[in-house]
Amino acid sequence: MAEDEGITVKKSENFSEWYNQVVLKAELADFSPVKGCMVIRPYGYAIWENIRDFLDRRIKETGHKNAYFPLFIPESFFKKEAEHVEGFSPEVAWVTHGGNTKLNERLAIRPTSETIINYMYSQWIRSYRDLPLLINQWANIVRWETKMTKLFMRTREFLWQEGHTCHRTKEEADEEVLKMLDVYREVYEDLLAIPVIPGYKTEKEKFAGALYTTTVEALMPDGRAIQGGTSHNLGQNFAKVFDITFIDKDEKKKYVWQTSWGLTTRTVAALVMTHGDDKGLVLPPKVAPIKIVIVPIIFEKHREAVLKKSKELKDIIEKRYSTVLDDREEYTAGYKFNYWELRGVPIRIEIGPKDLENKQVVLVRRDSGEKKNVKWDLLLDEIEKLLDSIQKNLYNRAKNFLENNTVEVDNYEDLKKAIKERKMVKIKFCCSEECEEKIKEDTGATSACIPFEEFEAGKCVVCGKETGKMVYFAKHY
Amino acid sequence: MAEDEGITVKKSENFSEWYNQVVLKAELADFSPVKGCMVIRPYGYAIWENIRDFLDRRIKETGHKNAYFPLFIPESFFKKEAEHVEGFSPEVAWVTHGGNTKLNERLAIRPTSETIINYMYSQWIRSYRDLPLLINQWANIVRWETKMTKLFMRTREFLWQEGHTCHRTKEEADEEVLKMLDVYREVYEDLLAIPVIPGYKTEKEKFAGALYTTTVEALMPDGRAIQGGTSHNLGQNFAKVFDITFIDKDEKKKYVWQTSWGLTTRTVAALVMTHGDDKGLVLPPKVAPIKIVIVPIIFEKHREAVLKKSKELKDIIEKRYSTVLDDREEYTAGYKFNYWELRGVPIRIEIGPKDLENKQVVLVRRDSGEKKNVKWDLLLDEIEKLLDSIQKNLYNRAKNFLENNTVEVDNYEDLKKAIKERKMVKIKFCCSEECEEKIKEDTGATSACIPFEEFEAGKCVVCGKETGKMVYFAKHY
Numbered sequence: 001m002a003e004d005e006g007i008t009v010k011k012s013e014n015f016s017e018w019y020n021q022v023v024l025k026a027e028l029a030d031f032s033p034v035k036g037c038m039v040i041r042p043y044g045y046a047i048w049e050n051i052r053d054f055l056d057r058r059i060k061e062t063g064h065k066n067a068y069f070p071l072f073i074p075e076s077f078f079k080k081e082a083e084h085v086e087g088f089s090p091e092v093a094w095v096t097h098g099g100n101t102k103l104n105e106r107l108a109i110r111p112t113s114e115t116i117i118n119y120m121y122s123q124w125i126r127s128y129r130d131l132p133l134l135i136n137q138w139a140n141i142v143r144w145e146t147k148m149t150k151l152f153m154r155t156r157e158f159l160w161q162e163g164h165t166c167h168r169t170k171e172e173a174d175e176e177v178l179k180m181l182d183v184y185r186e187v188y189e190d191l192l193a194i195p196v197i198p199g200y201k202t203e204k205e206k207f208a209g210a211l212y213t214t215t216v217e218a219l220m221p222d223g224r225a226i227q228g229g230t231s232h233n234l235g236q237n238f239a240k241v242f243d244i245t246f247i248d249k250d251e252k253k254k255y256v257w258q259t260s261w262g263l264t265t266r267t268v269a270a271l272v273m274t275h276g277d278d279k280g281l282v283l284p285p286k287v288a289p290i291k292i293v294i295v296p297i298i299f300e301k302h303r304e305a306v307l308k309k310s311k312e313l314k315d316i317i318e319k320r321y322s323t324v325l326d327d328r329e330e331y332t333a334g335y336k337f338n339y340w341e342l343r344g345v346p347i348r349i350e351i352g353p354k355d356l357e358n359k360q361v362v363l364v365r366r367d368s369g370e371k372k373n374v375k376w377d378l379l380l381d382e383i384e385k386l387l388d389s390i391q392k393n394l395y396n397r398a399k400n401f402l403e404n405n406t407v408e409v410d411n412y413e414d415l416k417k418a419i420k421e422r423k424m425v426k427i428k429f430c431c432s433e434e435c436e437e438k439i440k441e442d443t444g445a446t447s448a449c450i451p452f453e454e455f456e457a458g459k460c461v462v463c464g465k466e467t468g469k470m471v472y473f474a475k476h477y
Numbered sequence: 478m479a480e481d482e483g484i485t486v487k488k489s490e491n492f493s494e495w496y497n498q499v500v501l502k503a504e505l506a507d508f509s510p511v512k513g514c515m516v517i518r519p520y521g522y523a524i525w526e527n528i529r530d531f532l533d534r535r536i537k538e539t540g541h542k543n544a545y546f547p548l549f550i551p552e553s554f555f556k557k558e559a560e561h562v563e564g565f566s567p568e569v570a571w572v573t574h575g576g577n578t579k580l581n582e583r584l585a586i587r588p589t590s591e592t593i594i595n596y597m598y599s600q601w602i603r604s605y606r607d608l609p610l611l612i613n614q615w616a617n618i619v620r621w622e623t624k625m626t627k628l629f630m631r632t633r634e635f636l637w638q639e640g641h642t643c644h645r646t647k648e649e650a651d652e653e654v655l656k657m658l659d660v661y662r663e664v665y666e667d668l669l670a671i672p673v674i675p676g677y678k679t680e681k682e683k684f685a686g687a688l689y690t691t692t693v694e695a696l697m698p699d700g701r702a703i704q705g706g707t708s709h710n711l712g713q714n715f716a717k718v719f720d721i722t723f724i725d726k727d728e729k730k731k732y733v734w735q736t737s738w739g740l741t742t743r744t745v746a747a748l749v750m751t752h753g754d755d756k757g758l759v760l761p762p763k764v765a766p767i768k769i770v771i772v773p774i775i776f777e778k779h780r781e782a783v784l785k786k787s788k789e790l791k792d793i794i795e796k797r798y799s800t801v802l803d804d805r806e807e808y809t810a811g812y813k814f815n816y817w818e819l820r821g822v823p824i825r826i827e828i829g830p831k832d833l834e835n836k837q838v839v840l841v842r843r844d845s846g847e848k849k850n851v852k853w854d855l856l857l858d859e860i861e862k863l864l865d866s867i868q869k870n871l872y873n874r875a876k877n878f879l880e881n882n883t884v885e886v887d888n889y890e891d892l893k894k895a896i897k898e899r900k901m902v903k904i905k906f907c908c909s910e911e912c913e914e915k916i917k918e919d920t921g922a923t924s925a926c927i928p929f930e931e932f933e934a935g936k937c938v939v940c941g942k943e944t945g946k947m948v949y950f951a952k953h954y
Binding site for chain 2: 040066067071091092097098142156
């Protein structure tokens with residue numbers, strides 16, 4: 001592989017540049033001529049399709065149905081919920097003209113769809129029989145970011161799903177919030193092999209307009225945390241603004257309780273950052289668009305025999321796993337090794353003249369580089385075991401990283417030191433906006449979450465007030 | 478079912494009102510508070526998901542990969558291809574502000590993505606080895622329609638896929654155009670049971686910026702035609718504007734040849750219109766989200782036994798077909814019959830106390846209303862046959878309609894008469910814009926397509942000039 005095709009910096013030395021190179025050179029995404037907007041290239045989009053399909057299946061299994069709501073939100077709707085508009089206004093893109101005509105009212109391009117969806121819900125819901133209403137939408141979202149663009153991580157347009165549900169009681173809504181948060185945990189831990197910390201957001205960090213927000217937080221190798229997916233209990237805030245009422249069993253008119261929850265293409269950024277290495281992308285098998293690549297080792301004399309066997313094996317393997325046979329003539333085997341390592345394919349199969357003789361192939365793991373000779377008749381079993389082992393190994397590696405880089409401290413100096421050392425820091429914390437603002441100013445860190453477990457009471461590391469809460473802090477993407 | 482829940486007009490008497498009622502009452506879609514934009518409700522979206530999944534599979538089987546490009550197109554890009562900008566400018570929605578800041582350059586919301594995609598292609602393509610480049614995108618599209626909104630048929634935002642491909646030669650591009658047009662024919666004929674007429678668009682009706690456009694045209698029951706999906710050979714028009722070149726095998730630098738092709742949520746409108754009847758929606762089994770509904774016929778004495786058997790049968794059937802057991806207690810069996818007929822479910826299974834005795838159920842076809850007693854142990858076989866028969870029957874019915882409502886005429890008076898009688902009319906035609914404009918003015922009809930077959934030469938029905946072409950004309954949606 002030519003110098004400019006491979007990754008030219010080490011992950012440990014220049015993480016940011018390493019990330020950009022991996023995303024661009026593995027052809028996951030590209031910058032676009034529209035400032036702040038990205039192009040998701042086919043290989044990156046295939047990863048997103050796998051994430052989407054996994055999540056869509058779980059969303060449907062948990063009783064939700066997909067629908068589609070307008071991209072545009074009239075300015076007057078958008079402004080109905082006070083906290084919501086305050087939170088999102090600075091980031092809204094506005095449409096002012098249709099064709100050559102100036103619009104009477106500006107249209108916001110959805111930065112999230114609570115307002116337009118809740119208006120519709122007010123039309124559809126009449127009785128407790130209409131509840132729970134469990135709807136999800138897959139859509140593009142626009143938030144006019146002013147910070148620097150980072151592919152998949154921070155772009156003005158991104159893809160996501162947003163669930164919007166209505167319930168009879170607060171308890172049902174609470175249950176829904178945690179159920180979907182746990183589905184997000186599954187996406188991260190079971191599919192992407194990324195361990196997460198679930199918990200509540202603080203008041204300062206909660207969704208604009210929510211009663212409370214829950215989140216799954218992951219720690220990236222550069223010591224910055226990422227909000228992996230959020231699930232909100234909206235209480236009755238939007239219901240009151242949009243007049244979403246139902247006649248309950250007791251024949252009384254009541255406001256519904258609502259939730260919303262979303263997960264975005266940021267997942268791809270977390271995936272790349274967590275598992276990648278100096279050779280490029282490393283994909284957990286469950287989310288890899290290509291699970292196996294076969295590279296025939298060609299010497300002129302045995303060309304036909306090696307290619308024939310390669311094709312035979314491909315036909316057998318691809319019945320079960322998505323497989324590529326790289327029989328391009330213009331490239332060497334070495335070039336191909338680098339090419340597919342850069343793209344993170346979990347298993348490489350090499351087959352050359354000697355392997356023909358021994359009725360075997362060489363299996364190479366992308367995660368560890370480990371090689372193993374495997375007889376043809378044991379191949380499918382061995383692949384199954386290996387894919388499983390790679391998935392687990394990547395998860396365990398990331399889990400170890402998270403554990404080794406999370407520290408609990410009990411005083412402010414140690415907090416500052418730990419953040420400087422790029423740790424996820426756990427502290428006793430009063431959860432006031434004032435103390436949180438102070439930490440942000442002094443260290444650049446923001447709160448990740450208040451984990452669900454109960455803790456012994458103690459003193460807030462910042463102000464010293466008595467508190468029963470522990471909170472994770474880290475610098476955030 | 479209450480009066481206001483069922484369809485209150487006859488399809489044959491007020492087609493337009495009948496259509497609106499079916500779409501709204503079967504809960505396929507709803508009007509939104511954003512003028513010209515619709516909400517696709519879960520049942521309608523499930524139909525679209527089936528269409529999308531069928532088409533996505535065929536797009537991938539024919540070698541294409543999905544990707545995602547920005548929603549926004551800078552005004553300067555949009556204006557690069559002269560015909561293109563002329564064709565689309567009147568319908569573009571413009572973003573002028575991001576947050577509180579006025580943008581330096583207005584951004585068009587994509588009315589189609591040729592310009593932004595082709596800019597990226599110019600960055601990615603270097604050599605003949607990069608060709609063919611076969612990419613598809615699933616996306617939302619905005620065209621600022623000024624005509625009256627019609628759910629699924631004409632809305633300012635709609636969903637579609639758009640394929641964009643690059644090839645070495647015109648021949649390859651020609652082949653791609655026809656290959657994807659045939660995939661659209663499959664969507665209509667094999668999945669939606671709607672016969673179509675494939676052919677070329679006239680110069681007047683071709684895509685703005687294309688060398689030529691091909692289309693599949695379907696005739697709706699009110700005598701208006703619908704452009705079902707289009708596939709364009711873009712020639713080298715965009716390649717020259719965006720400088721998409723490659724070094725060919727002969728080491729010469731050449732412009733690529735391009736195609737684009739798209740199919741939209743309009744398919745759902747065609748589906749509703751073609752097969753629906755006075756009771757509501759009628760869905761071909763292959764595209765129906767729910768293929769079977771079981772309605773237990775409850776008499777108090779046998780309640781438990783009937784419900785138990787209903788559940789048993791549901792468990793068996795839903796292993797193979799998506800099935801709903803309607804065991805709601807608050808509604809009568811009669812209400813449920815109407816409810817599911819309105820929603821077009823292909824087969825209803827009734828089971829009551831007598832059926833228990835006879836170890837049978839009653840199967841009712843949605844398309845014909847025909848009933849049949851079937852023994853339990855023959856049930857799955859019978860369902861398979863019935864679904865197949867319904868699919869074929871709906872296609873044949875629509876095919877007969879198309880044939881009976883297509884006429885060939887050889888003079889202008891008969892053309893006018895036939896259009897007035899809501900026919901699809903086939904004429905010898907010179908294909909000049911002048912003659913086409915005259916037909917439109919005199920009759921309201923526009924050209925549907927020039928079918929692919931060869932015809933004997935003859936005289937243009939309008940101007941009398943010698944021509945070798947036959948053209949279909951109809952009023953269009």
